[in-house]
Amino acid sequence: MSLGPLMVDIAGTDLSAEDVAVLEHPQVGSVILFSRNYRDPAQVAALTAAIRAVRSPHLLVGVDHEGGRVQRFREGFTRLPAARLLGRRFDEDRRDGLKLAQSVGWLLACELRAVGVDFSFAPCVDLDYGVSEIIGDRAFHSDPDSVAALGVATMLGMREAGMAAVAKHFPGHGAVVADSHVALPVDRREFVDLEADIRPYRPLIDNNLAGIMAAHVVFPGVDELPASLSRRWISRVLRNEMGFHGCVFADDLTMAGAAAFGDVVARVHLALAAGCDVLPICNDRHSVELALQALGPNVESAASQARLVRMRARGEALADLHANAHWQETVGRIADLSAIPPLVLTEGKA
Numbered sequence: 001m002s003l004g005p006l007m008v009d010i011a012g013t014d015l016s017a018e019d020v021a022v023l024e025h026p027q028v029g030s031v032i033l034f035s036r037n038y039r040d041p042a043q044v045a046a047l048t049a050a051i052r053a054v055r056s057p058h059l060l061v062g063v064d065h066e067g068g069r070v071q072r073f074r075e076g077f078t079r080l081p082a083a084r085l086l087g088r089r090f091d092e093d094r095r096d097g098l099k100l101a102q103s104v105g106w107l108l109a110c111e112l113r114a115v116g117v118d119f120s121f122a123p124c125v126d127l128d129y130g131v132s133e134i135i136g137d138r139a140f141h142s143d144p145d146s147v148a149a150l151g152v153a154t155m156l157g158m159r160e161a162g163m164a165a166v167a168k169h170f171p172g173h174g175a176v177v178a179d180s181h182v183a184l185p186v187d188r189r190e191f192v193d194l195e196a197d198i199r200p201y202r203p204l205i206d207n208n209l210a211g212i213m214a215a216h217v218v219f220p221g222v223d224e225l226p227a228s229l230s231r232r233w234i235s236r237v238l239r240n241e242m243g244f245h246g247c248v249f250a251d252d253l254t255m256a257g258a259a260a261f262g263d264v265v266a267r268v269h270l271a272l273a274a275g276c277d278v279l280p281i282c283n284d285r286h287s288v289e290l291a292l293q294a295l296g297p298n299v300e301s302a303a304s305q306a307r308l309v310r311m312r313a314r315g316e317a318l319a320d321l322h323a324n325a326h327w328q329e330t331v332g333r334i335a336d337l338s339a340i341p342p343l344v345l346t347e348g349k350a
Contacts, residue, residue, distance in 0.1 A: 001055055003029030003308045005272065006295070007062070007249075007280040008288050013039050015050050022288060023054045027295045029308060030060035032280055033117070034072055041076040041115050048116030060311050062166075065112060065120040067104070068137055077111050078331055080104060083124060084137035085337050086150055091141075098153045100337070101140075103330040105157025105165070110327065112163065113317040119164045121213060121249075123154040125200040126174035134179040148200040152207055162314040166211035166249060167204050170238065171227055172197025173215045180216035180226075180257030190221040198242075205244050210310045212238065213249040214276065216257025225270065228253075229261055234275035247307040249278040254287055265294040277304045 004027035010019045013036075022028060031051050038044050052058035063072050068082025086104065090097025105123070112120055125147050126132070128139035140150040155165040171194055176185035187194075201212065214228040227233040228250040238244045250271045251257070258267050264287040271279050281288050321327050 001026055001057075002305055003057070003060065004295075005029060005277060005279050005304070006268075006288065006291060007032055007278050007282075009034060009282045010037060010051075011285075013037055013043055014047060015054075018285075020054060022285075022292070023051065023059060025292050027292055028059065030062060030278060030311075032282060033061065033063045034282075035074075038073045041073075044073065045115040052116065060118045060308065061116060062119045062121065062311075063112065063117050064122075065108060065117075066122040066124055066138060067108070070124075070138060073112075073115075078107060078334060079338070080108055081334055081337050082137040083140045083150070084128070087128075087139075087141040087146060089337060090146060090150055094149075098149060100333055101150045101153035102157035102160075103326070103333065105154035106161050107157075107327060107330045107334075108154075109158040109161035109163035110318050110321055110324075113161060113313055114321055117163075118313045119166060119211065119311050120158070121166045121168055122158070123151045123165060123167060124169070125151040125167045125204070126169060126172055127197055127200075129175045131177050132174050132179075133177075134181065135174045139174055144196045144199040148203045151200050152203050155204060155207065155209060161318070162316075164210035164311045164313075165204075166213055166247075166311075167201060167209055168213035168249075169215035169217070169251065170198075170201060170212050171215070171217075171219070171233065173217055176217055180251065180255055182256050184226070184257050184260050185215075185217045187217055187219050188221065189219070191219070194219065194222075201238075201242065201244075205242055205246075209244070209246055211247040211249060212244060213251055214238075214274075216251050216255055225261065225274075226257060228258060228276070229267065229270040229274050231274045239275060245307070247277045247304075247311055248275060250276045250280065252280045252282045254282055254284045264290055268294065277307050 007030040067080025124138045126135045128142045140147045158165045178185035216226045223230040223232045253267045
């Protein structure tokens with residue numbers, strides 16, 4: 001059985017009969033896990049094993065696990081630093097900052113792979129314009145070349161551990177105030193003015209980035225549809241002009257940033273027509289059921305199947321991770337980095 005385009009969630013820390021029935025549907029290809037699905041490493045390893053056992057070849061398992069505010073698994077996992085801290089280290093010492101970013105990417109992937117996760121939605125390569133609360137310290141830096149360098153280093157670390165990276169949120173979410181989870185962000189810049197936001201993706205693509213998540217942000221100077229539903233952004237800009245041949249994920253199609261463009265079935269068809277390979281529908285089982293009813297057989301192309309296969313974790317997970325010298329060293333570096341107090345500017349002082 002091939003992998004379908006829908007990415008779905010589950011309710012709890014183990015699979016219910018209803019979950020299994022959904023996961024068995026041929027139009028489902030992947031599962032996203034949230035904090036509610038996690039209790040401890042042993043439990044989530046059993047859960048991912050149960051998900052893999054539903055189908056052959058097994059469904060892909062992904063999670064939002066960047067570090068800082070966005071880390072779904074915490075107890076029993078290393079508390080990963082926010083990307084901004086890596087950016088600060090990069091400013092202090094470029095070579096060491098890149099080494100640390102690669103080590104953090106490696107550790108992130110090793111710990112997830114140890115519990116059966118295929119990929120993480122990381123790194124976040126949005127620019128820090130100082131206006132987006134939903135991005136904020138999730139951004140490495142305000143400088144696109146610095147973001148690019150740190151993003152590539154993180155990706156290479158993840159790849160070293162056998163995990164594909166998914167860069168986000170294409171073409172950029174950092175310059176809008178609105179949070180696409182609860183509103184529709186609109187960025188009124190013209191295409192030529194978006195080059196800085198797009199620039200980090202170019203070296204990532206040149207280094208064989210496996211996945212990109214498209215943003216629910218409208219750029220009316222380019223298209224009236226958000227990037228996640230836009231054929232112009234995905235098929236023309238990302239695929240044809242930038243030469244990206246990896247897997248394109250829409251952001252969650254139940255988010256408010258997508259809800260303005262029709263019901264869930266309309267959004268699914270728009271995302272597929274735009275060129276998305278994976279369509280996440282989260283926290284709304286009824287919408288999943290509607291999408292499954294609406295999708296006919298064979299919606300997935302051979303090219304899309306090949307791109308999905310690249311998202312599967314590679315090789316053997318590292319055994320006895322906590323005894324590994326690289327893991328121990330990186331955990332120590334993360335602890336030191338996180339202990340550095342933030343810079344606070346007092347009025348009248350530089």
